[in-house]
Amino acid sequence: MKIWRYGDNVNTDMLFPGKYTYSCSTADEIIPHLLEDLDSSFSKDVKKGDIIIAGKNFGCGSSREQPVIGLKAVGIKAIIAESFARIFYRASINQGLVLIESPDFVKAFSGNDSIELNLIKGIIKINKKNFSFPKLPKEITEIQNSGGLLEYTRIKLKKKNK
Amino acid sequence: MEMTFAEKILAKYSDEKNIVPNKIVNVTPDHLLTHDNTAAIIQKIQNELDKYGIYSNKMPIIVLDHVIPAATEKTALNHKKIREFVKEFKIKNFFDVGFGICHQIVIEKGFALPGKLILGSDSHTCSYGAVGTFSTGIDRTEAASLLLSGETWLKVPNSIKINLKNKLQKGVYAKDTILKIIGDISASGANYCSIEFHGDVNELTIDDRFTITNMGVEMGAKNSVFLVDDVTIGYLNSIGISKSNYDITYADKQALYIKEFDYDLSHIEPMIACPHSVDNVKPVDEIEGLEIQQCFIGTCTNGRISDLKIAAEILNGKKISKNVRLIILPASIDIYENALNLGIIKTLVKSGAIILPPGCGPCLGAHQGVLAPGEKCISTANRNFKGRMGCKDAEIYLASPATVAISAIKGKITNPKEVLL
Ligand code: SF4
Numbered sequence: 001m002k003i004w005r006y007g008d009n010v011n012t013d014m015l016f017p018g019k020y021t022y023s024c025s026t027a028d029e030i031i032p033h034l035l036e037d038l039d040s041s042f043s044k045d046v047k048k049g050d051i052i053i054a055g056k057n058f059g060c061g062s063s064r065e066q067p068v069i070g071l072k073a074v075g076i077k078a079i080i081a082e083s084f085a086r087i088f089y090r091a092s093i094n095q096g097l098v099l100i101e102s103p104d105f106v107k108a109f110s111g112n113d114s115i116e117l118n119l120i121k122g123i124i125k126i127n128k129k130n131f132s133f134p135k136l137p138k139e140i141t142e143i144q145n146s147g148g149l150l151e152y153t154r155i156k157l158k159k160k161n162k
Numbered sequence: 163m164e165m166t167f168a169e170k171i172l173a174k175y176s177d178e179k180n181i182v183p184n185k186i187v188n189v190t191p192d193h194l195l196t197h198d199n200t201a202a203i204i205q206k207i208q209n210e211l212d213k214y215g216i217y218s219n220k221m222p223i224i225v226l227d228h229v230i231p232a233a234t235e236k237t238a239l240n241h242k243k244i245r246e247f248v249k250e251f252k253i254k255n256f257f258d259v260g261f262g263i264c265h266q267i268v269i270e271k272g273f274a275l276p277g278k279l280i281l282g283s284d285s286h287t288c289s290y291g292a293v294g295t296f297s298t299g300i301d302r303t304e305a306a307s308l309l310l311s312g313e314t315w316l317k318v319p320n321s322i323k324i325n326l327k328n329k330l331q332k333g334v335y336a337k338d339t340i341l342k343i344i345g346d347i348s349a350s351g352a353n354y355c356s357i358e359f360h361g362d363v364n365e366l367t368i369d370d371r372f373t374i375t376n377m378g379v380e381m382g383a384k385n386s387v388f389l390v391d392d393v394t395i396g397y398l399n400s401i402g403i404s405k406s407n408y409d410i411t412y413a414d415k416q417a418l419y420i421k422e423f424d425y426d427l428s429h430i431e432p433m434i435a436c437p438h439s440v441d442n443v444k445p446v447d448e449i450e451g452l453e454i455q456q457c458f459i460g461t462c463t464n465g466r467i468s469d470l471k472i473a474a475e476i477l478n479g480k481k482i483s484k485n486v487r488l489i490i491l492p493a494s495i496d497i498y499e500n501a502l503n504l505g506i507i508k509t510l511v512k513s514g515a516i517i518l519p520p521g522c523g524p525c526l527g528a529h530q531g532v533l534a535p536g537e538k539c540i541s542t543a544n545r546n547f548k549g550r551m552g553c554k555d556a557e558i559y560l561a562s563p564a565t566v567a568i569s570a571i572k573g574k575i576t577n578p579k580e581v582l583l
Binding site: 008009011013014017018019021022023025036037056057060061062063064065068083085086087090091094095137139140148149150152153154156157161 | 186198199202205206207210214228229234236237240283284285299300301302303304306307310311315349350353354382384439441526527528532545547548549550552554
């Protein structure tokens with residue numbers, strides 16, 4: 001598992017350049033351009049199970065769900081940041097990409113530490129130290145448990161139209 | 163309990179009495195805005211659309227503005243699919259290529275009204291607080307779900323109060339004001355929050371307020387709002403909407419804010435956001451003299467008639483520097499026509515400007531004025547992110563239309579106060 005480390009205010013243009021927004025919408029089209037203007041090695045070297053650790057306001061800028069779809073498709077296990085921008089946060093809930101907001105963890109992480117992530121218990125471990133992160137409200141876990149927002153809406157529509 | 167603007171609106175739309183920050187509520191917005199991304203949105207739900215249809219044909223507002231006229235076969239095909247969708251589902255509010263930028267249309271056509279709730283699959287949907295609407299951006303998947311079901315969840319935000327006092331000096335504009343505020347608060351300083359502007363706002367026109375609320379998202383805000391006053395009511399009257407058509411929502415006097423900021427408008431100087439983040443803000447004076455190659459006046463932030471007027475006043479009888487290109491886009495066809503009638507377009511063209519059709523143009527880097535490596539552009543847009551104008555090795559500086567116009571004449575970044583005083 002590799003840890004990809006980035007700073008504050010990583011915006012949606014860095015995650016997926018705006019010039020491609022109307023030519024790429026499927027995961028296959030998106031993946032080669034992921035983080036293109038931020039880190040040219042990312043899309044080549046990223047592996048399933050990798051984690052991104054970043055600073056404040058990750059995902060700020062445009063409403064752009066391609067990076068979320070792309071990061072989920074390449075198998076990013078979680079993005080851990082000091083904070084996230086709100087549209088990116090919602091988009092991640094909608095696609096089932098795991099985001100963890102933990103400023104304490106990000107500040108304590110030195111870069112070389114080995115980390116363990118337990119999503120069920122809501123704990124990240126650096127060396128032996130535990131950092132817990134809060135569970136999401138039940139309205140949101142319901143969406144995630146359905147497999148994302150569209151699945152959730154499909155189930156609702158089916159029930160309603162019975 | 164005394165409530166903020168956001169709390170009151172969300173209480174009204176969710177029918178919940180006990181509204182406190184962080185509570186999650188279900189709402190049905192009055193409108194859902196989508197643009198060129200409508201093609202990608204409907205692609206996600208083709209089966210469901212066939213089976214269940216859409217929730218309402220009055221809720222969506224669809225505006226083609228981002229890459230217009232189509233730049234490639236792919237964008238042309240997207241536009242075509244959107245037109246077919248509009249026809250099939252009898253979408254009431256559709257604005258094809260050439261009408262203007264989506265946010266301008268929503269306000270100009272009177273969809274955004276005081277006390278209403280609008281969601282849009284575009285981050286600058288937060289603009290409609292200019293007329294007292296609660297509005298915010300969502301993603302494509304959520305827009306797809308809203309098309310089908312008509313409802314979604316929102317978290318009740320904390321609110322920030324910004325008190326403005328006194329008047330702006332000559333040569334200083336709404337754009338300088340919001341840049342100054344974002345520079346102070348930072349790109350994440352208002353994350354998840356609702357921003358309310360209070361105080362001496364009477365001198366700020368709806369155009370000014372639009373510029374300010376448009377950039378709320380650049381400090382992370384969920385929404386940004388000017389509470390309704392005579393200026394709002396007067397503006398709505400001017401577009402043919404009388405008071406009986408809307409229900410104004412005010413914040414309560416004793417509402418709780420997590421932060422308050424005070425700004426004396428008379429102390430603000432022309433400001434500029436330097437590469438590559440919107441909160442990297444400096445007084446124009448600090449980087450005066452920097453050579454630029456492209457100048458851009460337009461976008462949902464500053465492509466209105468008042469902006470074009472300011473540019474024309476400065477460019478009147480002058481030529482732009484031979485070392486720069488000046489690109490100008492009116493934000494809508496109505497603004498374009500108005501500018502034509504007032505002789506503004508003639509002045510701009512004579513000075514050497516290139517007028518592009520009403521739309522987003524070079525703002526998102528897809529076409530019409532992409533930058534080359536090493537080039538610098540001074541723009542009236544709202545974002546200067548690396549790569550935003552199509553090239554990651556170019557630089558974007560954000561400023562007011564006056565600063566951009568005078569800089570186009572000099573070929574380098576220049577403080578407009580020097581010519582306007
Ligand atoms: S003008 Fe620019 S910021 Fe405004 S909607 Fe168009 S692309 Fe977005």
